[in-house]
Amino acid sequence: MTVETVVMAFVIGLMLGGLYSAISIGLSLIFGVIRVINFAQGGFLMLAAYSSFWLWKFFRIDPYLSLVIVGPLFFVFGYAVQHWLIRPIFIREKALVVEPLGALLLTVGLDLVMANLALFFFGSEYRAVVSPFAFTTISLGFLEINFTRFFVFLMAFIITGGLYLLLNNTEMGMAIRSVGQNREAAALCGINVYRTYDLSFGIGIVAVALAAASFIPFIPVSPAMGGHLGIKSFIVVVLGGLGSIPGALIGGIILGVVESVGSLFVPGTTAYILSFVLFIIILLFRPKGIMGVLGS
Amino acid sequence: MVNHRSDLTKKVGGFTKPRAPLGLWMVGAVFFLFLIIPFFVRSPYSLHIFIMVFYFAFLGTAWNLVSMAGQLSLGHAALLGIGGYTSTLLFMEWGLTPWLGMLVGACVGGIIGGIIAYPAFRLRGPYFALTSIAFAEILRLYVENTEIGPFGIPLKAAMGLLVPLRGHAPAVFQFENKEAYYYIALLMMFVAVTICYLICRSRMGFYLAAIRSDQDAGEALGINSTKYKLMAMVISSALTALGGSFYAQYFFIINPDRAMGLAMSIEIATVGVMGGWQTVLGPTIGSILLTPTSELMRAYLGGATAGLDLMIYGLLIIIVVLFLPNGINDPLMRLVRRLEAHVPKTKIRAEKDTE
Amino acid sequence: MAFLEVENVKKNFGGLVAVHDFDMTVEKGEIVGLIGPNGAGKTTLFNMIACFYPPDSGRVVFQGRDIVGMKPYQVCSLGIARTFQVTKPFLNSTVLENIMVGGFLRGSNAREARRIAMEILELLNFSDKKDAMGHEITTADQKRLELARSLATKPSLLLLDEVMAGLNPAEKVLLVDLLRRINSQGITLLTVEHDMRAVMSLCERIIVMNRGGKLVDGPPQRVANDQQAIAAYLGEEYVAT
Numbered sequence: 001m002t003v004e005t006v007v008m009a010f011v012i013g014l015m016l017g018g019l020y021s022a023i024s025i026g027l028s029l030i031f032g033v034i035r036v037i038n039f040a041q042g043g044f045l046m047l048a049a050y051s052s053f054w055l056w057k058f059f060r061i062d063p064y065l066s067l068v069i070v071g072p073l074f075f076v077f078g079y080a081v082q083h084w085l086i087r088p089i090f091i092r093e094k095a096l097v098v099e100p101l102g103a104l105l106l107t108v109g110l111d112l113v114m115a116n117l118a119l120f121f122f123g124s125e126y127r128a129v130v131s132p133f134a135f136t137t138i139s140l141g142f143l144e145i146n147f148t149r150f151f152v153f154l155m156a157f158i159i160t161g162g163l164y165l166l167l168n169n170t171e172m173g174m175a176i177r178s179v180g181q182n183r184e185a186a187a188l189c190g191i192n193v194y195r196t197y198d199l200s201f202g203i204g205i206v207a208v209a210l211a212a213a214s215f216i217p218f219i220p221v222s223p224a225m226g227g228h229l230g231i232k233s234f235i236v237v238v239l240g241g242l243g244s245i246p247g248a249l250i251g252g253i254i255l256g257v258v259e260s261v262g263s264l265f266v267p268g269t270t271a272y273i274l275s276f277v278l279f280i281i282i283l284l285f286r287p288k289g290i291m292g293v294l295g296s
Numbered sequence: 297m298v299n300h301r302s303d304l305t306k307k308v309g310g311f312t313k314p315r316a317p318l319g320l321w322m323v324g325a326v327f328f329l330f331l332i333i334p335f336f337v338r339s340p341y342s343l344h345i346f347i348m349v350f351y352f353a354f355l356g357t358a359w360n361l362v363s364m365a366g367q368l369s370l371g372h373a374a375l376l377g378i379g380g381y382t383s384t385l386l387f388m389e390w391g392l393t394p395w396l397g398m399l400v401g402a403c404v405g406g407i408i409g410g411i412i413a414y415p416a417f418r419l420r421g422p423y424f425a426l427t428s429i430a431f432a433e434i435l436r437l438y439v440e441n442t443e444i445g446p447f448g449i450p451l452k453a454a455m456g457l458l459v460p461l462r463g464h465a466p467a468v469f470q471f472e473n474k475e476a477y478y479y480i481a482l483l484m485m486f487v488a489v490t491i492c493y494l495i496c497r498s499r500m501g502f503y504l505a506a507i508r509s510d511q512d513a514g515e516a517l518g519i520n521s522t523k524y525k526l527m528a529m530v531i532s533s534a535l536t537a538l539g540g541s542f543y544a545q546y547f548f549i550i551n552p553d554r555a556m557g558l559a560m561s562i563e564i565a566t567v568g569v570m571g572g573w574q575t576v577l578g579p580t581i582g583s584i585l586l587t588p589t590s591e592l593m594r595a596y597l598g599g600a601t602a603g604l605d606l607m608i609y610g611l612l613i614i615i616v617v618l619f620l621p622n623g624i625n626d627p628l629m630r631l632v633r634r635l636e637a638h639v640p641k642t643k644i645r646a647e648k649d650t651e
Numbered sequence: 652m653a654f655l656e657v658e659n660v661k662k663n664f665g666g667l668v669a670v671h672d673f674d675m676t677v678e679k680g681e682i683v684g685l686i687g688p689n690g691a692g693k694t695t696l697f698n699m700i701a702c703f704y705p706p707d708s709g710r711v712v713f714q715g716r717d718i719v720g721m722k723p724y725q726v727c728s729l730g731i732a733r734t735f736q737v738t739k740p741f742l743n744s745t746v747l748e749n750i751m752v753g754g755f756l757r758g759s760n761a762r763e764a765r766r767i768a769m770e771i772l773e774l775l776n777f778s779d780k781k782d783a784m785g786h787e788i789t790t791a792d793q794k795r796l797e798l799a800r801s802l803a804t805k806p807s808l809l810l811l812d813e814v815m816a817g818l819n820p821a822e823k824v825l826l827v828d829l830l831r832r833i834n835s836q837g838i839t840l841l842t843v844e845h846d847m848r849a850v851m852s853l854c855e856r857i858i859v860m861n862r863g864g865k866l867v868d869g870p871p872q873r874v875a876n877d878q879q880a881i882a883a884y885l886g887e888e889y890v891a892t
Contacts, residue, residue, distance in 0.1 A: 089618070109612070110614060112607070113607050113611055120604055269441045287419070
């Protein structure tokens with residue numbers, strides 16, 4: 001075990017963390033605004049990854065370019081799901097905040113549908129994109145960082161930055177922020193809360209879709225990927241604080257680093273189990289997470 | 297116009313007190329039907345479907361107790377695993393008959409369920425659900441990756457445990473005919489539903505409904521909410537563990553992936569919710585509707601059309617949540633009420649007087 | 652030793668002192684009113700007596716027992732019941748079932764709880780509504796339900812939190828009468844109130860709070876004429892009659 005090994009693990013952890021952050025930011029936003037824990041986030045992720053893959057396979061569009069197509073497409077998709085599937089629950093409850101069971105179960109069912117739709121139509125085999133950047137590396141001293149991984153790391157910051165700009169510099173962003181803080185007050189100010197929900201969900205899904213398109217150069221696509229990565233994003237979001245976007249960024253990076261450096265000392269599955277233990281500990285003792293925006 | 301029935305009387309299988317006679321008659325009739333079915337139905341596969349219906353009704357009813365406490369658990373499969381592994385290991389290592397082993401498993405399940413849930417109870421809604429998933433996953437991952445556990449217990453990791461075959465050996469809970477399993481499963485379902493019914497009509501039932509509705513108000517009326525939630529959880533866990541032992545003895549194999557996975561937890565929760573969340577007979581109704589559907593779909597649609605059955609399952613969940621917020625209970629109740637309009641008035645009035 | 656003794660109780664919220672060095676006693680069988688302008692600390696004090704949260708320091712002694720640190724459900728079995736200012740009926744249960752929840756504290760089974768609940772319904776002239784759902788009844792009835800539920804726990808001390816709020820004058824008169832009847836059955840009442848007329852007519856003794864401390868403590872006449880009490884309310888609509 002040399003210093004170099006540890007530093008290398010740390011850097012790999014950072015890149016991994018960037019991936020975790022990128023896929024989790026959307027989830028945090030959705031919970032922060034709508035207070036719904038979207039169990040289908042993994043499903044959206046997987047479908048976005050497939051979309052990007054098929055765009056590459058049939059139209060030769062580079063995944064990084066497909067961002068432009070996949071992003072808006074999945075905004076519409078997310079918006080539609082919130083509008084047609086989740087909003088009716090709010091309306092039925094005649095409330096601005098929904099009881100946990102309804103929306104939760106719905107998203108569970110939705111995830112089941114998505115995962116098995118993919119299984120049915122695409123089959124269970126892994127599909128990989130061959131990216132021109134697959135072997136490009138960036139050199140920093142003795143470190144060689146794979147470009148595709150670095151891109152995802154960057155993407156996490158781009159998404160965060162983009163959201164920051166959106167939330168702070170636009171009218172829609174302000175509406176989203178107010179609804180997230182106090183929906184009744186926002187409604188009284190004339191903000192259409194339901195429409196804000198629709199928009200927020202759409203944006204949350206775009207975030208995860210962009211992440212997906214960014215990582216398929218090095219992660220193979222399969223129907224089951226949604227489950228595995230989905231669970232990771234829940235851990236990240238709880239770690240960082242449900243509803244906090246900077247929290248998701250930081251939480252993801254911390255998780256990535258801890259996993260990577262941890263795996264030097266402890267076998268992989270134990271590290272995986274430990275991340276769950278961490279998850280529970282945070283839920284029980286500091287549900288607000290690191291950034292402490294929202295608690296239980 | 298649907299009459300909003302009280303939460304508490306709704307729990308009595310959705311049949312309110314004055315209407316109890318018709319409700320109980322119907323339930324009794326259905327139960328009698330179940331008793332005599334093996335005399336008419338001989339095909340082992342059909343019997344298997346019935347067994348699965350009773351089995352999931354049992355699990356769903358047990359799970360339901362926790363939702364009566366106002367918490368949504370998506371990790372119950374772990375308890376299933378605990379029960380199944382306990383009774384099977386006791387049989388494999390010490391030859392203890394699973395009849396007793398399952399009782400031990402129930403105790404272990406109840407204790408572990410209580411210990412795990414106790415700190416988690418102060419978490420509301422989705423947080424509790426997430427915690428339950430995490431606990432279940434931790435347990436599953438641990439078993440899946442451990443060949444030899446503490447004290448040298450052979451957990452056999454992902455392969456799971458194979459119940460040693462003894463042929464037809466009723467003393468160790470092994471039968472060569474489906475009929476035996478049929479009646480055992482039916483009995484288990486009956487016991488679970490009865491326990492649930494008795495709880496609902498007792499102090500515990502009222503207190504759980506109060507806690508669900510408004511915990512602060514309940515506490516101001518003398519309810520120790522932690523104690524009652526814990527009781528519900530322990531009973532639920534013990535029963536679920538019992539179900540795990542049945543699983544092991546019926547399938548002769550128990551492994552982490554199938555028995556302890558998130559998919560199983562979701563199946564249990566779905567059965568519990570579909571028939572009418574937090575009602576006594578809801579899970580049973582849910583199982584009657586869902587289990588044959590999913591079994592048959594898996595049989596006919598599995599293989600080449602992999603995933604289609606689960607897709608339809610997921611669609612069903614979405615549809616029920618969107619259109620039947622109280623599960624199948626509402627439309628069913630409407631049907632029952634329409635039938636009741638034809639019952640002679642004297643019967644109903646007589647029951648009313650005995651209240 | 653008094654029925655209820657509050658000794659030197661303090662409570663801060665962050666930097667805000669809600670209640671400081673507060674003493675008071677309540678004798679068995681009394682009807683005591685707790686009044687004061689908004690922000691005086693009445694609700695805080697009330698919640699501390701009901702053990703909703705504990706004081707930072709001081710003692711609350713009920714029938715010789717220090718109840719500081721106990722949970723609301725423990726205090727309830729000792730005999731302290733409370734109503735909530737914003738009523739909290741169990742919406743998906745009937746009025747009868749709501750009251751039965753209270754009845755289960757002393758009743759050992761469902762039949763007992765039911766019997767207790769029916770008795771209370773009779774006492775409060777509420778029997779006609781027994782099968783109405785919690786979410787269907789009017790505000791005034793919800794207040795009655797709160798009261799009924801608390802009474803079903805057979806308390807010896809009943810804490811009432813702004814129980815007159817939201818009622819019209821006719822309903823208030825009926826409620827005052829009802830409360831007197833309840834008191835005549837041996838239950839001590841401590842009520843936080845804004846409605847002066849109700850307080851003056853109902854309470855034997857009134858404690859006026861202001862800024863977390865006690866201003867006056869005495870019979871209605873004395874309080875009504877007290878300069879400090881009137882001054883505390885100056886600028887508000889309330890005028891002591």
